[in-house]
Amino acid sequence: MKSIILKASGIFLATVLSFSAFAGYGDAKDKAKEMAKSEMDVVDIAASDENFSTLVAAVKAAGLVEALKADGPITVFVPTNEAFAKLPAGTVENLLKPENKDQLIEVLTYHVVPGKVTASDVVMVDSANSLQGQAINVTVDGDKVMVNDATVIQTDIDASNGVIHVIDTVILPQS
Known part of the structure; x- marks a missing residue:
């Protein structure tokens, strides 16, 4: 016992x-x-999250993978799959066509800002110049941060070559 x-x-x-x-x-x-x-770069982080699969496909189609894996630092406003789904029907498919590669590059590089801009930095500016060449408007209202018409829904995802802020809408450069 x-x-x-x-x-x-x-x-x-x-x-x-x-x-x-x-x-x-x-x-x-x-x-x-x-x-x-x-220790992962911005592309690796986006590729590791299924919520960004549309963006990753677009980055590949645009031939921007190596550019976004470069040393940086860069800040990327990353739209979710739901953000891409908000675009008018057929927009994503049209942008992914090889003949529209230049337009796709314009849209994607509009989401990238040179330098590492953290959430605490973003609230102190009213605009940021994108790699595409046009400025992105930044608006802060209490805890809510907007870049153009997109709401920032997650901030400061550190990458080896910069930082990611997740947004709920694809931002588009002016034509």
């Missing part, structure tokens, strides 16, 4: 230690993921 109780106690203790180690591992794993993410 005594040996059964000791064995049961040992199993219980081993189980508790396993759960404790697992909980610690999860914390370490999350920290490792965050550290690894900051």
Whole structure:
């Protein structure tokens, strides 16, 4: 009987230690993921999140992968898949056609600003010059930050070559 109780106690203790180690591992794993993410460039981060698959396809179609993997620093206002879905029907498909590559490059580079502009920097400016050449308007109203007609829904995703701010609408340069 005594040996059964000791064995049961040992199993219980081993189980508790396993759960404790697992909980610690999860914390370490999350920290490792965050550290690894900051070592990824803006393209790698976007490609690692299914919410940005439309943007990643567009970047590939435009031939901008290597440019956006360069040293930087750059700031990218990254539209979600839902942001692309808000565009009029057929717009994304039309932009992805090889004959519209120049137009696609214009749209994508309009989402990129040279330099690393963090959320604390963004609230102190009213515009930023995009790589496309036109200025992006920045409006701050309390906790809400807008770039043109897009709301910034997530800020300061650090990348090895800059920073990403997630937006809910594709911003378009003036024609």
